[in-house]
Amino acid sequence: MDCDSGHRRIVRVSSKKRNNGEVNVNRSCRNSTASVNEEEEIDPYTRRRKESLKNNACDICIKVMLLGDSGVGKTCILMRFRDGLFLCGNFISTVGVDFRTKVVSVDNTKVKLQIWDTAGQERFRSVTHAYYRDAHALLLLYDVTNKTSFDNIRAWLGEIREYAQDDVVIMLLGNKADCGSERAVKREEGERLAREYSVAFMETSAKSGQNVELAFVAVARELKYRQNGQRDCNKFNVQDYVREQTQKSHCPPCTT
Numbered sequence: 001m002d003c004d005s006g007h008r009r010i011v012r013v014s015s016k017k018r019n020n021g022e023v024n025v026n027r028s029c030r031n032s033t034a035s036v037n038e039e040e041e042i043d044p045y046t047r048r049r050k051e052s053l054k055n056n057a058c059d060i061c062i063k064v065m066l067l068g069d070s071g072v073g074k075t076c077i078l079m080r081f082r083d084g085l086f087l088c089g090n091f092i093s094t095v096g097v098d099f100r101t102k103v104v105s106v107d108n109t110k111v112k113l114q115i116w117d118t119a120g121q122e123r124f125r126s127v128t129h130a131y132y133r134d135a136h137a138l139l140l141l142y143d144v145t146n147k148t149s150f151d152n153i154r155a156w157l158g159e160i161r162e163y164a165q166d167d168v169v170i171m172l173l174g175n176k177a178d179c180g181s182e183r184a185v186k187r188e189e190g191e192r193l194a195r196e197y198s199v200a201f202m203e204t205s206a207k208s209g210q211n212v213e214l215a216f217v218a219v220a221r222e223l224k225y226r227q228n229g230q231r232d233c234n235k236f237n238v239q240d241y242v243r244e245q246t247q248k249s250h251c252p253p254c255t256t
Ligand SMILES: Nc1nc2c(ncn2[C@@H]2O[C@H](COP(=O)(O)OP(=O)(O)O)[C@@H](O)[C@H]2O)c(=O)[nH]1
Pocket: 068, 069, 070, 071, 072, 073, 074, 075, 076, 077, 087, 088, 089, 090, 091, 092, 093, 094, 175, 176, 177, 178, 179, 204, 205, 206, 207, 208
């Protein structure tokens, strides 16, 4: 995989009118002089966002947003990741919850994840646009037992394209993978959609914990490598990483 194509896969979905996607695509393989010039040109939001990656209490601080229709399991995913809990059957009220933080370690780097959960506004499709604006990563969920939540993913991706930053990391998650008999969306359909929009994909379960940690660690890794300027050197690609890791978890036990 060449570095340019690898980067384009991440940013294609979010290439916007503001710069036609050109700046971000080229950013990955630019030399340092060009980077300095662009630093001078970036808007205050982008600068603030980049600065927020650095945080004294940790090596990197990342703002992650959870998105998707109401009921897909956003709050449960957050609770599973943050507290290792699953509250079965309860429709957990999100009202009043802003964000939770958790520090993960990525190759000896402390990455603090500040994870924002929509405070129920997604029910009315009125998630504030400011909500997207500062995000470094977006976890976009659908429910594998709810076809409508999957069909709505295109609309969510449209919103993201419109309001999020061009280089935001996007991960599509098919949640409730534990619900075998009630499944309405095949894994392959999720994979196909993710490929179409050039975003990383995996199925998760807040109930069993399947892939929950991996989803957050993968975005932390991606942003850590970008921060270190290694994004474009074939060192790391979030989609390849997710594919590798999920294949590993499906791999039958070794017999040797
Ligand atoms: N079986 C199963 N149920 C889940 C899973 N994640 C969430 N739920 C249930 O789905 C419902 C909605 O979850 P919630 O986190 O409140 O959704 P949100 O509106 O997207 O925040 C709750 O009844 C949860 O118990 C999962 O992975 N598996």
